């Protein structure tokens with residue numbers, strides 16, 4: 001597993017989103033590994049997305065050394081992060097997204113609802129679909145929806161909900177680097193609080209001409225009040241630059257309530273069309 005995938009391609013976390021008592025429910029070793037990973041994650045989310053993986057690991061070694069850790073303990077922690085990070089990240093999302101007391105907006109993303117309200121349903125892709133709140137909404141509205149996410153418990157929850165509601169939904173347990181986006185086959189691609197920096201060229205090719213991407217994430221200012229994964233944090237106008245080949249339908253950089261963390265913060269939104 002490459003740390004950069006965890007750090008920069010995916011995710012976000014207010015680490016406090018995890019259900020209380022998480023560490024206590026793990027076996028001792030798992031809890032210790034999770035703690036090591038979460039400490040790294042809290043640190044790495046504050047770093048610039050421009051920093052390379054090797055640089056980050058070097059810097060983090062320095063931080064652990066400054067704390068007085070021995071060389072062997074530093075290497076052990078780095079191994080946990082690089083070798084177990086992906087598994088721990090998925091475990092974290094499984095827990096957050098299937099918690100009986102959700103700390104995120106379980107309703108569909110309001111920006112997605114607004115941007116799709118007046119368009120005819122077609123074929124939609126939900127990248128990093130989580131427990132399927134957006135995919136299920138679209139399916140309910142008549143879209144033919146495929147979603148994927150590596151958090152298998154969250155995906156299972158989406159599948160169960162679709163079955164309960166008698167809806168057709170293709171929900172796959174996959175990471176973005178395992179999914180074949182195809183060419184010119186989607187009318188809509190949803191990226192709701194997921195990392196996308198490395199994906200933009202693939203999104204462009206995968207959309208049909210005229211197809212839309214709908215994105216919501218955090219502005220970098222949000223990291224001042226919470227620890228948020230760099231993948232879902234964007235600088236001022238960064239989304240506009242990332243999607244410069246697209247026709248921008250709507251761009252917002254505003255104070256609002258984020259779907260994850262559910263507190264007032266600076267949120268960025270983009271709806272853009274493949275010409």
Ligand SMILES: C[S@@+](CC[C@H](N)C(=O)[O-])C[C@H]1O[C@@H](n2cnc3c(N)ncnc32)[C@H](O)[C@@H]1O
Pocket residue numbers: 009010011012090093097109127128129130131132133134148149150151154174175176177191192193194195259260
């Ligand atoms: C904050 S949640 C957002 C879930 C959903 N999009 C929503 O808005 O409800 C981030 C999601 O990204 C998923 N994720 C993490 N790494 C991923 C990857 N490499 N490819 C696709 N999804 C990933 C996580 O499992 C998690 O479900």
